[in-house]
Structure formats: C-alpha cells, structure tokens
Amino acid sequence: MRIEAVLEALSHPVRLQILRRLAGGEELTCGTVLPDVPPSSASHHWRVLRASGVLFARRDGRVILHTLRRDDLDARFPGLLDAVLAAIGREP
Secondary structure (H helix, E strand, O other), X not given: OOHHHHHHHOOOHHHHHHHHHHOOXXXXXXXXXXXOOOXXXXXXXHHHHHHHOOEXXXXXXXXXXXXXXXXXXXXXXXXXXXXXXHHHHOOO
C-alpha cells in the first residue's frame, strides 16, 4: 500500500462517495453506491480503490462485496482517513 496510490484513489468525487458509505462499516456491491454511473465507469472506480489498498473485496456467490480497509489504512497512514472523511463531511 503506497501513499501515492491511496491519495490518487481518493482524489475522485465518485470514489469519495464510495468512501463515505463504506466508512460506516457497510459491505457494498458496485451497484449499491453508483446507480447513476455506467457499469464500465463503476467497475473502474471499484478497481482503483481495490488496487490502491483502500478496499477489500470478497466474493459471495455471484456478488463481490467491498469493505473499507480502515484498520490497515489507519495503521499505515495514521489520521489520513479521518482527515479525508472530515473534509468530505463538510462539503455541501
């Protein structure tokens, strides 16, 4: 997990929407958070978040469930997620 990849993953508004939802501890599928985003774009955003190490994905039958790797991120980059979540929480 590299800081450059994590920061790049968190630099897009769609991925920040995903982060906001996952920060509550939910497991989400691609279709859960991005109903207005074309499937190919949604797939790209999920892939970027997984590749950067922000998300963990597990298969449950035909569905892929995503969770936030909060403990790993907090251990590697203390305070980063809290700062990002605080910043996006203040957005209109």
